[in-house]
Amino acid sequence: MRAVLDCIPCIIRQGLNTARLATDDPKVQREILDRIMRELIGTPLTGTPGDHSNVAYRVVREVTGVEDPYYELKRKYNRIALELYPRLKELVVSSEDPLHTAVKLAAAGNVIDLGIGVQFDVEREVEEVLRTPFSVDHFQGFVEELERAERLIYIGDNAGEIVFDKVLIEEIRKEADCEVTFVVRGGPCINDALREDAEEVGMEEVARVIDTGSDGIGIPWADVSEEFKEEFLKADVRIAKGQGNFETLSERSDPIYFILKAKCEAVARELGVGYGEIVFKRHPAAPSRNSLSPPS
Numbered sequence: 001m002r003a004v005l006d007c008i009p010c011i012i013r014q015g016l017n018t019a020r021l022a023t024d025d026p027k028v029q030r031e032i033l034d035r036i037m038r039e040l041i042g043t044p045l046t047g048t049p050g051d052h053s054n055v056a057y058r059v060v061r062e063v064t065g066v067e068d069p070y071y072e073l074k075r076k077y078n079r080i081a082l083e084l085y086p087r088l089k090e091l092v093v094s095s096e097d098p099l100h101t102a103v104k105l106a107a108a109g110n111v112i113d114l115g116i117g118v119q120f121d122v123e124r125e126v127e128e129v130l131r132t133p134f135s136v137d138h139f140q141g142f143v144e145e146l147e148r149a150e151r152l153i154y155i156g157d158n159a160g161e162i163v164f165d166k167v168l169i170e171e172i173r174k175e176a177d178c179e180v181t182f183v184v185r186g187g188p189c190i191n192d193a194l195r196e197d198a199e200e201v202g203m204e205e206v207a208r209v210i211d212t213g214s215d216g217i218g219i220p221w222a223d224v225s226e227e228f229k230e231e232f233l234k235a236d237v238r239i240a241k242g243q244g245n246f247e248t249l250s251e252r253s254d255p256i257y258f259i260l261k262a263k264c265e266a267v268a269r270e271l272g273v274g275y276g277e278i279v280f281k282r283h284p285a286a287p288s289r290n291s292l293s294p295p296s
Contacts, residue, residue, distance in 0.1 A: 001247045003045040003052050006266045010049075012036060015056035018190075021069035022060050035059045049247045049266070050217030057189065057217075068188035077112050077160025077191065078200050080122060088167045091130070100139055102171040103259065104129050107278040109164025110157060110242050110261045112191070122160075135277040141286045142237070142257055146176045149236035154207065155183040155219065155249075157242030158190075159197040165241060169206045181231050182207035186224075187215025192244070218248030243267050250283060257282050
C-alpha cells in the first residue's frame with residue numbers, strides 16, 4: 001500500500017502523541033513537530049504509510065533520547081489483556097466454532113493500537129466484534145490451507161493484543177499439526193510487541209518466537225533480518241495482524257491472511273471496506289476451485 005495525502009496529518013499527530021509521552025516540555029514537543037514537518041515537506045510520498053510514519057518516531061528518539069516512550073503503556077495493556085484471558089478462553093470453548101471465534105477475538109484485539117491516537121475500550125470491543133460479521137471473511141479457505149500446512153508464521157502487532165493472538169494460536173494448534181512461529185518487532189516501535197512482551201504473556205508456550213530484526217513499522221522488507229525472511233518465505237500459511245503489517249505487506253505476491261480492524265479511511269479504501277470494519281482477508285485472493293481443476 002502506498003502512502004496518500006491523508007497520511008501526512010496522521011504522521012504529525014503520531015509525532016505529537018509520542019512526543020507528549022517522551023517529554024512534558026512544550027518547547028521540545030514543538031521542536032519535534034517542526035523537524036517532522038520539515039522532513040515530510042522534503043520527502044515524496046512514494047513509500048508505504050509505515051515507511052513515512054517511521055520518521056515521526058525516529059525524530060522523537062533523536063530529540064529526547066527516549067528509546068521506548070510507550071514502555072509503560074505496553075505493560076499496562078499486557079496486564080489488561082492477561083486479565084481478560086480466562087474470559088477469552090471461555091468465549092472460544094463455549095462457541096459453536098471455536099476456531100472462527102478465536103479469529104474474531106484476534107480481530108477484536110487489534111483495537112489496542114496507540115499509534116492512531118483513538119480511544120478504545122477492549123472489553124466493549126470484544127462484545128461488539130462477536131456480534132458483527134467480518135466484512136471480508138476468508139475463513140473457509142484458511143481452514144482448508146491449514147489442514148495441509150506444515151509451517152505457519154504469525155506476524156503480531158501490538159502489546160496486549162498478542163494475548164488475543166495467543167488464544168488463536170492455541171486453537172490453530174488443536175486443528176493442525178504444524179510448526180508455529182510468532183513474530184515480534186526487533187526494537188521499540190510505538191506499542192508494538194517485542195520479545196519482552198511475548199515472554200510476559202507466555203507466547204513461547206504455544207509458538208517459537210522470533211523478531212523482525214527491525215524497529216520499523218510493519219515489515220519493511222529491505223530492513224528485516226534474513227532469519228525473518230527465511231521463516232516468512234518457507235511458511236505454508238501466513239497470518240499478519242494489524243494496519244502496519246497490512247500497509248507494508250499488501251503489495252507482496254506471497255499469500256497472506258490479514259486480520260485487522262480498518263482504523264483509518266485510507267486503509268479502509270485499500271481493503272474495500274468501511275471505516276471501523278473488521279476483515280479476515282487472504283491477499284492475493286485464493287484461486288477459484290474451477291481454476292484449480294485439471295482440464296477435461
